[in-house]
Structures are given as C-alpha cells and as structure tokens.
Amino acid sequence: MATPKPDQMEYYKHDDMWAVDFLPPSTGWMETPVNFRPGSFIYPGKPKHLEYLGIPNPREWEVTADDWKLPDNWREIVLKTLRNRLERSRTLQVFMDVCVRCGACADKCHFFIGGGDPKNMPVLRAELLRSVYRGEFTTAGRLLGNLVGARKLTIDVIKEWFSYFFQCTECRRCSVYCPYGIDTAELTMLGRELLLELGITVNWIIEPVSNCYRTGNHLGILPHGLKDTLEFFAEDIEEITGIAIEPPINKKGAEILFVTPSGDFLADPGTFTCMGYMMLFHELGLDYTWSTYASEGGNFGLFTSAEMMKRLNAKIYAEAKRLGVKWILGGECGHMWRVLHQYMDTMNGPADFLEVPRSPVTGTVFENARSTKMVHITEFTADLIQHGKLKFDPSRNDKLRVTFHDSCNPARGMGLFEEPRQIIKSVCNNFFEMPENTIREQTFCCGGGAGLGTDENMEMRLRGGLPRGNAVKYVQDKFDVNTLACVCAIDRATLQTVCDYWAPGVEVTGVHEMLANALVMKGEQKRTLNLRMEPIGDDE
Amino acid sequence: MNALYSLIAVLVLVAVAILGVQALGLQLFFGGILPYFAFAVFLAGVVFRIQRWARAPVPFRIPTTCGQQYSLPWIKSSYLDNPHTTTGVIGRMLLEILFFRSLFRNTRAGVEPGLKRVVYSPSLWMWIAALAFHWGMAILLFRHLRFFLEPVPQVVSAVIWADGFFQVGVPVFYITTFAFLLGLFYLLLRRLFIPQIRYISLPNDFFPLFLLLGIGTTGFLMRHVVKTDVVGIKEMMQGLVGFHPLVSEGVHYLFYTHIFLVCVLLVYIPFSKIMHMGGVFLSPTRNLANNNRMKRHVNPWNYPVKVHTYPEYEDHFRNKMKEAGIPVEKD
Numbered sequence: 001m002a003t004p005k006p007d008q009m010e011y012y013k014h015d016d017m018w019a020v021d022f023l024p025p026s027t028g029w030m031e032t033p034v035n036f037r038p039g040s041f042i043y044p045g046k047p048k049h050l051e052y053l054g055i056p057n058p059r060e061w062e063v064t065a066d067d068w069k070l071p072d073n074w075r076e077i078v079l080k081t082l083r084n085r086l087e088r089s090r091t092l093q094v095f096m097d098v099c100v101r102c103g104a105c106a107d108k109c110h111f112f113i114g115g116g117d118p119k120n121m122p123v124l125r126a127e128l129l130r131s132v133y134r135g136e137f138t139t140a141g142r143l144l145g146n147l148v149g150a151r152k153l154t155i156d157v158i159k160e161w162f163s164y165f166f167q168c169t170e171c172r173r174c175s176v177y178c179p180y181g182i183d184t185a186e187l188t189m190l191g192r193e194l195l196l197e198l199g200i201t202v203n204w205i206i207e208p209v210s211n212c213y214r215t216g217n218h219l220g221i222l223p224h225g226l227k228d229t230l231e232f233f234a235e236d237i238e239e240i241t242g243i244a245i246e247p248p249i250n251k252k253g254a255e256i257l258f259v260t261p262s263g264d265f266l267a268d269p270g271t272f273t274c275m276g277y278m279m280l281f282h283e284l285g286l287d288y289t290w291s292t293y294a295s296e297g298g299n300f301g302l303f304t305s306a307e308m309m310k311r312l313n314a315k316i317y318a319e320a321k322r323l324g325v326k327w328i329l330g331g332e333c334g335h336m337w338r339v340l341h342q343y344m345d346t347m348n349g350p351a352d353f354l355e356v357p358r359s360p361v362t363g364t365v366f367e368n369a370r371s372t373k374m375v376h377i378t379e380f381t382a383d384l385i386q387h388g389k390l391k392f393d394p395s396r397n398d399k400l401r402v403t404f405h406d407s408c409n410p411a412r413g414m415g416l417f418e419e420p421r422q423i424i425k426s427v428c429n430n431f432f433e434m435p436e437n438t439i440r441e442q443t444f445c446c447g448g449g450a451g452l453g454t455d456e457n458m459e460m461r462l463r464g465g466l467p468r469g470n471a472v473k474y475v476q477d478k479f480d481v482n483t484l485a486c487v488c489a490i491d492r493a494t495l496q497t498v499c500d501y502w503a504p505g506v507e508v509t510g511v512h513e514m515l516a517n518a519l520v521m522k523g524e525q526k527r528t529l530n531l532r533m534e535p536i537g538d539d540e
Numbered sequence: 541m542n543a544l545y546s547l548i549a550v551l552v553l554v555a556v557a558i559l560g561v562q563a564l565g566l567q568l569f570f571g572g573i574l575p576y577f578a579f580a581v582f583l584a585g586v587v588f589r590i591q592r593w594a595r596a597p598v599p600f601r602i603p604t605t606c607g608q609q610y611s612l613p614w615i616k617s618s619y620l621d622n623p624h625t626t627t628g629v630i631g632r633m634l635l636e637i638l639f640f641r642s643l644f645r646n647t648r649a650g651v652e653p654g655l656k657r658v659v660y661s662p663s664l665w666m667w668i669a670a671l672a673f674h675w676g677m678a679i680l681l682f683r684h685l686r687f688f689l690e691p692v693p694q695v696v697s698a699v700i701w702a703d704g705f706f707q708v709g710v711p712v713f714y715i716t717t718f719a720f721l722l723g724l725f726y727l728l729l730r731r732l733f734i735p736q737i738r739y740i741s742l743p744n745d746f747f748p749l750f751l752l753l754g755i756g757t758t759g760f761l762m763r764h765v766v767k768t769d770v771v772g773i774k775e776m777m778q779g780l781v782g783f784h785p786l787v788s789e790g791v792h793y794l795f796y797t798h799i800f801l802v803c804v805l806l807v808y809i810p811f812s813k814i815m816h817m818g819g820v821f822l823s824p825t826r827n828l829a830n831n832n833r834m835k836r837h838v839n840p841w842n843y844p845v846k847v848h849t850y851p852e853y854e855d856h857f858r859n860k861m862k863e864a865g866i867p868v869e870k871d
Binding site: 014015017018019021022023024028029054081086087088089090091093094095097098099101102103104106107108114118121122123127140145148149172175176177178179180181186213214215216222223224227228249250251252269292293306308310311314315319321341342343345346349350364366367369370371374379380382383386411412413414415416417418419422435437438440441442466467470471473474491506537 | 545589592593594596597598599600601602604605606607608609610611612614615617618621622624636640642643645646647649650651653656658660666670701730734735736737739740741742743746747786811813815816819820822823824825826830832833834835836837838839841842845846847848849850852854855857859860863864865866867869
C-alpha cells in the first residue's frame with residue numbers, strides 16, 4: 001500500500017494520537033503563532049462560489065501562504081462589522097463582557113480533549129475575539145493593553161481566527177457547563193461572519209452553500225437527478241419487500257411537505273435512512289410530497305453567516321406555500337434542526353399560511369410546533385408507535401447491538417432525547433446506552449460538524465472524534481455493540497470514519513433505517529434482505 | 541507574572557491607605573469623602589452597563605437545552621433544565637443564580653493514554669468554593685447592615701446570631717467569614733496551580749481575588765486581632781448614611797485600609813468581569829424558554845435578503861423538469 005497521506009486516517013498512529021500533551025506552551029497564547037499543518041485545516045473557498053453568492057473578495061489563495069490577498073482596508077471592514085454585530089445582539093455583548101475565565105468549559109471541548117491545544121479550550125477560543133474587542137473598543141483595553149487581556153487586530157489575529165473558528169463544530173457542549181451560559185457557537189458564528197467579509201471561508205462549506213442556493217440542495221442534485229435517485233431507491237425497496245412505491249415529487253395540494261438533508265440522497269448509510277422514510281410513508285398511505293426546489297433540510301448557511309442561513313432557509317416556507325401543503329415534516333438531521341427549531345420562524349416566518357401540524361394517522365396535534373408548523377420525523381413516528389399504528393418484527397434487527405448517539409444540535413438546541421429512543425426500543429431488541437457523561441445534553445460531537453467533516457481536515461476530525469469514538473469503544477467492549485444509531489446526516493457521513501478509527505467494527509445507521517427493516521408492511525414478501533441488501537437472519 | 545502584578549497592585553493600595561492615614565492624617569478623606577465618590581461611580585457604572593445590555597436587541601431565541609424538550613404528552617419534559625414556560629425559566633434562572641446549577645454539572649475529563657480511554661468524573665470543588673465565596677460574601681454583607689442601621693433590624697441580628705452559632709472565640713467567629721476567605725483562597729489557588737487555568741488567567745483575573753482577600757483579611761484582623769473600636773466605626777458609618785461624615789478618634793488604620801479597598805472594588809466593578817453579577821440575568825441561552833416552535837420570536841432588525849426564488853429556479857431547470865415528468869408552473 002502506498003504511504004498514507006494526511007487526509008487518510010492510516011496516516012495517524014494510535015499511540016501518537018493518544019499521547020496528547022495537555023501542558024500549555026511556555027509562550028503566552030498571544031505570542032504563540034498558528035501552526036497550519038496538513039490535516040488540520042480546510043482549503044479556501046473557490047472564487048466562483050463566492051462570486052455567485054455575492055461574497056466580497058473572491059480570489060484564489062492559500063492557507064499556508066503569507067499573503068492571504070486581503071483588501072487594503074481589511075482592518076476597517078472587520079472592525080466595522082464587529083461593531084455592527086455587537087450593536088444588534090445582546091447575546092454577543094454579554095458574552096464579550098461577562099466571562100470570568102473560570103475554565104469550567106476547558107475540558108468539555110472534544111477538540112481540546114483529543115488534541116490538548118489550549119486555544120481549543122472554549123474560553124480561549126472566545127478570548128481570541130474578546131481580546132480584540134477589548135483592545136479596539138474599550139477604554140481599559142486601549143489604555144492597559146495586555147494587562148487586561150487586550151490586543152490590536154493584526155493579520156496574525158485573522159489567521160488565528162481562521163484556524164480556531166474552523167476548529168469549532170458549534171456543538172454547544174461548553175455552553176451546558178458555563179455558569180453564564182456563554183455559547184461558543186455564537187462566538188464562532190460571529191468570528192466566521194467577520195472572516196467572510198474579507199472573503200475568507202472554506203470550500204467545504206461555501207460550495208454546498210452555493211449549490212444549495214442554485215439547485216436547492218448542498219450536493220447540487222438537479223431536479224431530474226433527484227427523481228432518478230428516489231426511483232432507484234424505490235426499485236431497491238421493491239426488490240426487498242415486493243412492494244412498489246411511487247415517490248411523489250413537487251405534488252401540489254399534498255397534505256405534508258417532507259424535507260430532509262440531501263446527504264441522504266447520495267451517500268450510504270444516509271440513503272438507507274431515506275429508503276426508510278419512503279417505506280414508512282407508503283405504509284401509512286401518507287399524502288406527502290418531496291420537493292426538488294426545497295430539496296435540502298440542512299443549511300450550511302448556519303456555518304457561514306446569519307444572512308446566508310436565512311437566504312437558504314427561505315426556500316422551505318416558500319415551497320410549502322407554493323405547493324399549498326398544510327404542514328412540514330423534517331427528516332433526521334442535526335444542524336438542520338437547529339435552524340428549523342431556533343431560527344426559521346424568526347427569520348422567514350410567520351408561517352401563517354400553514355396549519356398547526358396534525359398527524360393524519362393518529363389525530364395528534366403537535367402543539368409544540370404550532371407556530372413553526374414543522375415536526376421532527378422522530379416526534380411523528382414516536383406518536384405513531386405510541387398509538388400502535390405500526391407493526392414491527394424487531395427480531396429482524398437481532399444482528400444489531402445498538403447504541404444511540406445524541407447529535408449535538410437536536411440535543412442542546414432542542415432537547416430531543418426520548419423520541420428517537422422510543423423508536424429504537426420498539427424496533428430492536430438490543431439497545432445499550434453509552435456512559436452518562438457522553439450522551440443526552442452531555443453528548444460529544446462527531447468531530448466533523450459545522451462544515452468541518454472533510455478528509456483534508458482528517459487530523460482534527462479524528463482528534464475531535466476521540467471522546468465520541470472512545471465512548472462507542474466502551475460499549476463495544478462491554479456489550480458487544482456493533483451499531484451506532486443517530487439522527488443526523490453529518491453524523492452518518494462522519495461517524496463512520498470516527499468508528500473505523502476509534503472503534504473499528506461498529507457501523508453507523510439512521511433510526512429510520514432500523515425502523516424500516518423491522519416494519520411489517522401490508523402485502524410484503526418474506527423479508528430476507530435488509531435495506532443494505534445483507535441477509536437478515538443467520539439461516540440465510 | 542500576571543498574579544504578581546495584581547498582588548503588587550493590591551499591596552500598593554494597602555500602603556496608600558496606611559500612609560494616607562498614618563502619615564498624612566487623611567482620615568476624613570478615606571472614611572468620609574472617598575466612599576461617596578466610589579459609591580456614585582459604582583451605581584452609575586453598573587446602571588450604565590446594564591441598561592446598555594438591556595437595550596440591545598435579542599435577535600434569536602437560542603436557549604441551551606439541557607434536558608428533554610416538551611413535545612408529546614407521554615414524554616416527560618425537563619421543566620427546569622429545558623423550560624418551555626416562563627415559570628420554568630424563572631426556576632432555571634433561580635437555580636443558576638442562587639445555586640450555580642451549571643457549575644454543579646462540572647466534570648473532569650481524564651485522558652488515560654495507557655488504557656486508551658477517557659474517563660469523566662464529577663469535579664465539584666470549584667462549585668463548592670464558588671458557593672462558599674458568593675454566599676459567604678452575601679451574608680457577610682448583610683451582617684454589615686448593623687453598622688449602617690440603628691436600631692439594628694431584628695432580621696439582621698438573627699442572621700448575625702445564626703452566623704456565629706458555634707460561639708467560638710471572643711468576639712465570636714462567623715462561619716461566613718471562613719466560607720468567604722476559604723472559597724476565595726481556593727479560587728486563587730486553582731488559578732495559580734492548574735496549568736490550563738493559569739494559562740488563561742489575566743492580571744484582571746487575579747486583581748479582584750487579591751482585592752477581596754485584602755478586604756476580608758483587614759476585616760478579620762480588625763475584629764479578631766486588633767479588636768478595633770466598633771462603636772467609633774458605627775458612628776462613622778451612620779455619619780456616612782446621614783450625609784454628615786465624621787471621623788471618630790481612635791479607630792485603627794486597618795479600618796481605613798478596609799474602607800479604601802472596598803472603594804477601589806466599587807469603582808472597579810463596572811469596568812470589569814465582576815459585571816457577571818448583572819450579565820448572568822441577561823444571558824439568552826439561559827433566560828429564554830425553549831418554546832421556539834410554539835411561539836414566534838421576533839427579531840427587530842430582521843431584514844429582507846436576496847433569495848433564489850422558485851420562478852428563477854424553474855426558469856433555470858424547466859426543460860429538465862419537463863423531460864423528467866416533474867410538474868412545472870409554466871409550460
């Protein structure tokens with residue numbers, strides 16, 4: 001085999017990865033320069049995407065180059081933007097002013113636990129910004145400088161911001177432990193917005209944003225491509241179950257618009273989850289539709305700027321209105337639900353043209369979604385199960401020994417804990433929880449959220465994935481767990497790598513993939529294969 | 541180094557007070573004039589800071605949810621850690637402000653390379669020290685009302701009695717004095733000796749610790765060591781409250797040092813991180829209900845943005861959509 005490269009996990013030896021040095025360097029953090037080594041940063045956004053989206057300063061540039069080709073008035077731009085963002089947000093002002101640097105957050109960050117870099121302690125990540133705020137905007141900071149932790153904005157600071165605001169997955173774990181609720185995700189989002197004004201962003205984020213703006217989804221799947229994909233899934237489903245399914249697309253007057261992350265159209269194992277939705281909806285006889293225009297639930301705008309988030313998110317309500325649906329159902333995804341739950345109604349509502357969601361199967365009115373009018377698929381399905389509307393044969397999942405990964409955003413931006421668990425416990429016989437400090441509100445990120453899940457960032461992904469991976473390893477050793485279920489498309493894309501490295505032998509699955517395998521459908525043939533076309537029982 | 545700067549700063553302040561009183565005879569200045577100035581700066585500064593925060597818009601409702609959401613009737617929601625009602629939010633804030641709920645969650649992540657595992661254990665010393673320090677200070681401040689009010693209200697006397705419950709020493713030692721000093725001391729030690737915490741500590745993290753230790757120590761010495769003239773001090777305090785400041789003869793210089801350090805603290809507060817005492821009430825990840833999908837949150841500066849509309853999208857892809865048999869708006 002060829003010598004592994006920094007974008008391959010084989011490049012990183014386990015012993016080296018475990019030998020983390022938690023002692024801070026001898027130089028103060030303001031004097032310690034950024035170290036851009038391959039595997040720990042993501043390539044710059046390509047100019048064509050910036051141009052298409054109207055982002056300033058599109059150009060070719062290199063992260064490791066001295067000259068980042070910034071406009072002459074870059075300082076003015078950043079300070080003006082920073083002042084503007086502070087003026088319009090109490091959140092940011094309070095977060096700039098009240099931190100006492102108690103350090104409760106320090107060892108809560110997966111990147112710090114896995115890497116030991118002091119600037120990955122959330123407190124210090126935030127100080128990267130606060131120091132400039134003090135040095136440029138406060139009297140004490142201007143007069144006393146370093147004594148009060150203040151500094152001026154320089155090019156080196158910009159590079160440092162780029163490094164560390166793209167080494168934060170906005171998972172909000174630190175915010176759980178902060179006595180003032182300081183949310184590093186907010187500060188990372190601010191930092192990224194400031195950089196964006198200089199045309200500094202990463203291609204792994206901005207290309208999906210550009211795709212999504214143009215085609216409706218991050219992957220750039222065109223309308224006919226989406227139709228082909230769904231039909232292809234339907235063929236597989238027919239082969240497995242003997243049931244023919246015709247997926248409705250852009251169907252006007254349907255009762256429900258279904259929106260899910262586009263990752264589920266393209267890459268395994270997300271595709272199996274997508275097939276799971278189709279089978280469930282068919283079994284229920286649901287009057288729903290897919291949309292090619294709103295073919296993305298995820299929103300990489302969240303990782304770009306508040307404005308970009310709003311620009312991409314607008315399509316969902318617009319499409320619901322055009323198609324004349326009554327309410328919206330959303331698939332399994334993490335950051336998508338942060339946007340839908342905490343931002344969508346505020347940004348693009350009010351959704352007064354929709355009705356309060358009501359399950360056509362059980363009659364349950366989803367009071368908790370009465371304003372936004374969008375329901376999480378696990379809320380919808382848990383309700384079906386509670387009312388006994390679905391028939392399962394959980395033994396079809398008997399080969400699976402399952403644990404559940406709470407995805408950051410549904411966990412700490414929503415509180416979605418019991419709904420997926422209710423489903424999992426109904427569709428499989430072997431379920432085991434990971435240790436308490438690594439699940440629910442204390443859950444650990446996959447290490448690749450917030451647009452960082454690309455192979456060129458492999459070292460940081462593996463380091464950031466260590467706490468999660470190690471917790472999976474724990475249940476693998478203790479309970480023979482071989483399956484990690486999750487409700488997040490980014491997880492489905494990134495956790496497989498994390499498992500392959502830290503807990504090899506564990507496979508990642510979506511909750512609705514497991515559900516569909518156990519689902520007893522009307523008129524189905526005897527199931528011998530699961531959705532992955534693998535035999536179900538041992539006797540096969 | 542950062543700790544040293546701060547220690548020196550506080551020692552200089554102590555020297556200023558002692559010299560000012562002993563060498564220059566500035567008793568009236570330290571005991572009768574400066575406190576008014578300090579209190580005015582404190583009040584104006586704190587009001588200014590808080591009103592500035594309070595007037596800033598809260599564009600998004602972003603509570604950090606630390607428990608099960610309110611969704612389906614048979615799933616028990618976490619009323620305090622993930623509140624969806626105003627009462628729940630008030631409960632969450634009370635737990636946060638009175639009992640430091642979030643700090644109580646604290647864990648320590650121990651990476652064990654040999655065993656290739658990460659172990660998380662509860663780590664509550666900081667929570668205990670913070671509670672001891674803050675509650676100690678609150679009760680201790682309340683006790684001080686006996687110097688300002690005549691007659692001393694019963695509730696103050698009752699707290700004083702309870703605080704000295706063990707009746708040890710003459711005069712009696714108060715429990716809160718020790719809670720306050722020990723709590724502070726622990727917070728200082730962890731800043732000095734935990735490498736990561738030392739790395740993030742600024743001079744202005746050490747300064748208030750030394751300042752408070754200075755205030756506490758001078759207070760302790762006054763009561764238990766030099767046993768200064770309490771009646772004289774009470775006369776002076778009542779003078780301050782009644783706006784006719786006076787100097788009682790024979791009051792120990794430690795009293796003036798104590799007062800001077802308190803004045804410095806009062807002036808320092810509005811410009812420093814000690815404003816967390818106001819900020820904690822305004823943190824949107826804690827003081828907002830997780831009722832996002834139930835009740836629309838309005839962003840006052842929500843502005844229209846450029847979007848890729850459906851008609852534009854269809855214009856772009858119409859032929860492909862028609863070929864694939866996907867319905868279109870215009871033929």
